[in-house]
Amino acid sequence: MNNSWFKLALLALVVVVVAGCSKPETPQEVAAEFWQAMAENDADAIAELSTLADPSDFDGYDREWFDTVPDFGRVIIDEREATIVTRLPSENGASGERREVTTYLVELNGDWLVDYDRTGEAIMNPSPFDGLVGEINKLGERLTATFGQSSDDLAREMDAMAREFEAYSEQTRRRAEQAMEDYGRALQGFMEELEKSIEEALQNNQQAPARDRSALQQTAADLDQSSDRLDEPDFDAFADSSRALAEAGARFSRLSDDAFKDYQREWDARLDEIRERTRAFFEDLEGSGR
Structure with missing residues (x-):
């Protein structure tokens, strides 16, 4: 009995030691342990x-990180970078406020x-675009999840973002311009195809x-009006489009009516495509601010 107890105790000790020595493997695990070490x-x-070569070079990024507990958001892994x-x-210590940065791996x-x-x-040297990027991330997550719901709050947020965007430097806006134009053209194309399909469904039924x-007639009219605004894409036009699509x-x-069931499946698939394209737009827009 004593021998069996000793073997079990030894096995438990080995498990604890191995677990304690295991290295983080994924980018998420490494980032979590990195920020724990910072704290x-x-x-x-x-x-x-x-990649810090020598512990003596550790500078804490000139900040005090004691007991800092970060929240982690979207993870992007691109071959050997993440x-x-x-x-x-936040640096001013305001309760509940968070500053969004990127951990690079x-x-x-x-x-x-x-x-x-x-x-x-x-x-230490954030881009003036970083604050807007944080809002873009949050809004992008909400936008891609709400095309099938009421979106008055979402549209109001995009209206506010349009005003905020204008406050950033001309150089920053130029860097985001291409992403906005590409998304605007794609969104306009999706809406025009959706409108055409609705008109076909009405004609056939x-x-x-x-x-x-x-x-359906009201939906087609709303899509037509919102699509026209995308001739010159900006956040105001995107706000209007998001409302119309939702x-x-x-x-x-x-x-x-069951007569529209096949069309409904087609329209749902089209909204899924718009949702994916919208997610890509926000990723492109975030990248333009880096």
Whole structure:
């Protein structure tokens, strides 16, 4: 019995030791341990988890990180590089406020490491576009999830963003201009195709209930009006388009006539495409601010 107990105790000890010595493998795990080491002011751990060559060069990015607990957002892995949206407490210490930065990582010899210098540059010398990028990220997540719901709040946020965007430098706006133009053209094309399909459905189902036909006629008119505004794409036009698309999705979900079922599947697929293109737009727009 004693021998069996000793073997079990030894096995448990081995498991604990192995678990304690295991290295983080994914970018997310490495970033989490890196920021934990920052909170503990552990220069040796920082050097192990990042590209910092010597623990003596650890400078804490000229900030005090004691007990800092970050939140992590979207992770993008592109071959041997990765970025992780990282939300840190604001520098002025305001309760509940978070500042959004990027933790950069690279893969070296099979291990993911935080790019110490690049991450520090993002923290100590933020782009004037960074604040807007944070709002773009949040709005993008909401926009891609709400095409089938009411979007008055969302549209108001995009209206506010349009005004905020104008306050940024001309150079910053030029860097984002191409992404906005590309998205505007794609969104306009999607809306025109959706409008054309609705008009076809109305033509082929003239005996459908008046309520359904009225809803689809209003949807086509709204799409036509919003699409015209995208001739000169800006955040005001995007706000209007988001509202029109969200209302379209809501109306599609309330159609009662089975005659429109096949069209509904087509329209839902089209909205999925718009959702994916919108997600790509916000990623492009974020990239233009880096």
